Amino acid sequence: MSEVKVLTEFYHLPEYQTLAGYKAKGGYETLHKAFKMQPQAIIDEVKASGLRGRGGAGFPTGMKWGFLPKNGEPRYLLCNADEGEPGTFKDRMMMERAPHQLIEGMIISAFAIGSNKGYIYVRGEYVFPIECLNKAIKEAYAAGLLGKNILGSGFDFDLDVYRGAGAYICGEETGMISSLEGLKGQPKLKPPFPAVQGYLRKPTIVNNVETLAAVTYIIKDGAQTYRKHGTEKSAGTKLFSLSGNVMTPGNFEVPLGYPLMDLIMKEGGGMKPGRKLKAVIPGGSSAPVLTAEEVAKANLDYESLAGLGTMLGSGAVIVIDDSQCMVDMLGVLTHFYAHESCGQCTPCREGTGWLNKVLHSILEGRGRLQDIDLLIKVADNMKGKTICALSDAAALPVLSFVTKFRDEFEFYVREGRSKVKGTTYAEMHH
Amino acid sequence: MFKLSDSGLAAVKSELARYEAKESAIIPSLYIAQKENNGFITPDIIRHLSQVMDIPEARINEVFKFYTMFNQKPVGKYHVQVCTNISCALEGGREMASHICHELGVKYNEVTADGRFTVSKVECLGSCGTAPMMQVNDTYHEKLTPETAMNLLRGMK
Numbered sequence: 001m002s003e004v005k006v007l008t009e010f011y012h013l014p015e016y017q018t019l020a021g022y023k024a025k026g027g028y029e030t031l032h033k034a035f036k037m038q039p040q041a042i043i044d045e046v047k048a049s050g051l052r053g054r055g056g057a058g059f060p061t062g063m064k065w066g067f068l069p070k071n072g073e074p075r076y077l078l079c080n081a082d083e084g085e086p087g088t089f090k091d092r093m094m095m096e097r098a099p100h101q102l103i104e105g106m107i108i109s110a111f112a113i114g115s116n117k118g119y120i121y122v123r124g125e126y127v128f129p130i131e132c133l134n135k136a137i138k139e140a141y142a143a144g145l146l147g148k149n150i151l152g153s154g155f156d157f158d159l160d161v162y163r164g165a166g167a168y169i170c171g172e173e174t175g176m177i178s179s180l181e182g183l184k185g186q187p188k189l190k191p192p193f194p195a196v197q198g199y200l201r202k203p204t205i206v207n208n209v210e211t212l213a214a215v216t217y218i219i220k221d222g223a224q225t226y227r228k229h230g231t232e233k234s235a236g237t238k239l240f241s242l243s244g245n246v247m248t249p250g251n252f253e254v255p256l257g258y259p260l261m262d263l264i265m266k267e268g269g270g271m272k273p274g275r276k277l278k279a280v281i282p283g284g285s286s287a288p289v290l291t292a293e294e295v296a297k298a299n300l301d302y303e304s305l306a307g308l309g310t311m312l313g314s315g316a317v318i319v320i321d322d323s324q325c326m327v328d329m330l331g332v333l334t335h336f337y338a339h340e341s342c343g344q345c346t347p348c349r350e351g352t353g354w355l356n357k358v359l360h361s362i363l364e365g366r367g368r369l370q371d372i373d374l375l376i377k378v379a380d381n382m383k384g385k386t387i388c389a390l391s392d393a394a395a396l397p398v399l400s401f402v403t404k405f406r407d408e409f410e411f412y413v414r415e416g417r418s419k420v421k422g423t424t425y426a427e428m429h430h
Numbered sequence: 431m432f433k434l435s436d437s438g439l440a441a442v443k444s445e446l447a448r449y450e451a452k453e454s455a456i457i458p459s460l461y462i463a464q465k466e467n468n469g470f471i472t473p474d475i476i477r478h479l480s481q482v483m484d485i486p487e488a489r490i491n492e493v494f495k496f497y498t499m500f501n502q503k504p505v506g507k508y509h510v511q512v513c514t515n516i517s518c519a520l521e522g523g524r525e526m527a528s529h530i531c532h533e534l535g536v537k538y539n540e541v542t543a544d545g546r547f548t549v550s551k552v553e554c555l556g557s558c559g560t561a562p563m564m565q566v567n568d569t570y571h572e573k574l575t576p577e578t579a580m581n582l583l584r585g586m587k
Contacts, residue, residue, distance in 0.1 A: 083556050084553075084554065084556075085554075086515045086516045086517065086553070086554035086558070087516060087517050087554070087558050088554075088556065088558070089556045089557060089558050089559055091556075092556050092557075123556070124497070124499045125499070125555050125556070125565060126556065127568040127569075128568075128569075128570070160448070162454075162457075163457070163458065163461065164457070164497075165457050165460070165461070165497030165498070165499040165500060166497050166498035166499035166500075167496060167497050167498065168553065168554075179457070180454060181451055181453060181454060182449075182451060182452075182453025182454045182455065182456040182457065182489075182493065183453070183492075183493065184492055184493060184496040185496065185497070200450060200451055241558060241559060242559065243517035243520075243558035243559045243561060244516075244517055244520045244521070244558075245520055245521070249558070249559040249560070249561075250559045251559065281516070285515070285516050285554075316558070318516055318517055318520070318558070319520075320520065324520060329516065329519065329520070332514070332515060332516050332519045333516060336515055336516075336553050336554070339553060340553065342496075429524050429525070429528065
């Protein structure tokens with residue numbers, strides 16, 4: 001095993017969910033340290049750590065904080081716990097097993113950016129994680145760790161959980177802000193960025209659960225210690241959610257730069273008996289798929305995956321074995337994005353629906369050979385033309401699946417059945 | 431004509447007082463009303479919430495229609511939501527969903543004749559490492575097979 005447990009060291013302890021259990025392992029000691037620092041020094045330390053947002057976009061956290069106006073205007077800290085990217089289940093584990101870790105990270109971050117009010121926006125389906133967070137927040141208030149004059153520091157911070165209601169797009173930061181404002185969760189045009197004009201048009205920082213939890217460890221041990229893990233440009237450890245056709249799926253914390261094949265074969269226990277690795281989606285469903293040959297060359301860091309034309313995203317590694325039909329799997333993804341488009345931008349609203357219809361006409365045996373190129377053409381025309389990245393997220397899997405596994409698509413069109421499974425879509429699923 | 435119970439009304443008012451913008455209370459209030467109406471929202475409910483919250487019906491309605499967790503028609507006592515997205519699909523989630531419907535004798539989103547179950551296919555529920563899975567009301571059930579899923583449902587009275 002090659003896990004490096006920085007964030008997840010005590011996740012196996014049930015008592016770590018409680019304030020007493022968290023404190024017994026040094027919890028909230030870093031908060032005392034942070035209150036003795038200048039807010040700018042915390043921001044500088046986070047910048048020096050090289051921490052990049054762990055939700056998917058990978059934007060440098062300290063730099064994002066630095067975009068806040070210096071005019072002392074009230075500002076909000078929002079924790080993005082919407083976690084809707086298919087394949088991703090790491091934030092759920094963090095909220096269930098270590099809610100105080102997130103709360104401590106949020107208090108330190110709020111102190112650094114001068115925010116007195118925070119929300120944790122959790123996807124609506126996560127009822128149990130919401131219960132865990134609410135219980136921990138109640139404990140923290142009772143212990144004087146939230147509310148007025150925290151630990152006698154003179155700093156006030158109120159924290160609340162907001163339950164979403166089932167919309168993938170609310171994981172996009174401006175969509176999340178719209179939702180919190182009581183609107184449809186539709187993204188907003190940027191600029192202005194949330195750091196300048198966010199929740200209720202006030203300066204707002206939106207960070208992912210894992211990002212905020214990591215802040216505590218950066219302040220506790222210092223940026224340079226944190227940088228000992230990972231690569232120069234992709235610093236620290238990262239939680240990877242491993243799922244699909246592997247023996248032992250789960251969440252694994254490894255240093256950035258860790259070989260993708262090792263994650264699958266060592267942490268994930270390898271492929272199931274008699275099966276071969278066919279492909280991997282390395283960063284959540286919107287990341288372009290890698291072939292088995294490309295997987296062998298890939299490391300789990302932002303640069304290595306970008307070099308292979310894909311992305312680290314949320315760290316969701318979805319493993320596909322040789323028994324799977326890539327046309328069928330792409331059908332799952334096109335259906336998802338067509339279902340989740342918020343409908344605001346025409347290229348996305350129409351494009352996702354079009355991709356899904358064309359793909360399903362192929363799956364149902366009504367495809368034409370020119371439909372394969374039509375998929376590519378439509379997907380190409382969806383990229384970079386909308387308010388948010390959902391359109392790109394829908395297009396990228398289509399382009400990569402069709403390009404890298406074109407023989408399966410052509411076979412399906414010609415024969416009206418799957419090259420891999422030998423059956424029609426109806427036979428596969430009904 | 432739907433009306434919130436006294437405790438439901440108090441909960442909605444508490445949500446209204448909680449946020450700087452009262453519209454932020456729409457989603458929490460829809461949850462409260464849906465729970466009081468056996469799991470679904472009607473135009474009556476939107477009208478009632480509009481009066482209670484002093485927010486136009488159209489404003490509440492657009493939020494209600496946007497989010498998938500608010501049901502627009504009746505559901506069974508147990509709402510069985512089977513994940514069929516990529517990680518669950520790779521591990522047999524779609525076959526499990528079909529099996530459950532077949533065993534219960536319903537199509538997707540229909541209520542069983544005894545009013546106990548509605549089966550829906552849903553998108554990723556963040557349980558990808560423990561696929562296939564289903565959510566029954568608020569509870570996740572993971573690492574299922576078609577048979578273990580049905581055994582669980584048969585045990586629900």
